[in-house]
Amino acid sequence: MGLNPIAENLFCETDDGVHLIGGRCSDCARVTFPARARCGHCHGTSIVDELLPRRGTVWTWTTQSFLPKAPYAGPETEDDFAGFVVGYVDLPGACRVQARLDVPVGQAAQRAAIGTEMESVAIEFNVDEEGRPIHVYAFRPVTPAAAHQEAHQ
Template sequence: MMTPGHRSIPDIAELQPGLTTGPGTRGEVRLVGQRCAACGTRAFPARLRCVSCFSDSTERVELSRVGKVDAFTVVRQPPPGYRGPVPYVLGQVLFDNDLVALSHLAGKPVEDWRRGDIVASYAFELPVGADAAPHRTFAFYPASPQDLAEA
């Protein structure tokens, strides 16, 4: 199942280096977090030190692409600098067991989102700033059977 809006992205410059892997052939990306070598605590996004024990002995890890919508809101008044369409959906997604990401939810109409929806991470392009330059980040889309099979 193809979802619209995340296919023309791979040649756009990466503006958040290290936050995700590069996109695959379907535009899919993995979020990149960290795992503490001392206590095993994982975090997303990666930070300078472990969020639990403050060790600086951490490693980058690629995380699961599939998650579940825990909460969301419909944004009708965009933040300063945002040049994308409104309304849009901003969601809190639980993924890779216990991690949380705040992200756009895309790929279906705003009114169709529900708590508990199963989603997968894809590259996502947002026009931002005075020149509405494309800014590549990630968003969660409804998970396809292929996303679930690869999870």
């Protein structure tokens, strides 16, 4: 895919897809995302980078219907901002992550329902000065839209 992440050390691409990069405290084993220099639980400073599980479940979600304030660096203006879905995804054995959910705003109630299985992906967010896509991490439903709709009819 040739990812151009919006920031370093947030996510990477491996043979099995996009993984977020978290930090596990060597003292208490707590995992955070993004990784920090100091553990928020025990204040330990021995943090080891760890690829987080690609799949998790929606804990909660909402829609972002207004243009975020700076430092938001998206290509939209207040006049053309269409909104997006954001949520928290529980990653088993790791942590809960806030992220964009890659589902249409109008389908969020069905496609991002609490408990829906999601997987980490990279989506195009903007372009840099050289015209290359800038990517952000997001989560997308594991079940394709058509199969998801059939299962809930």
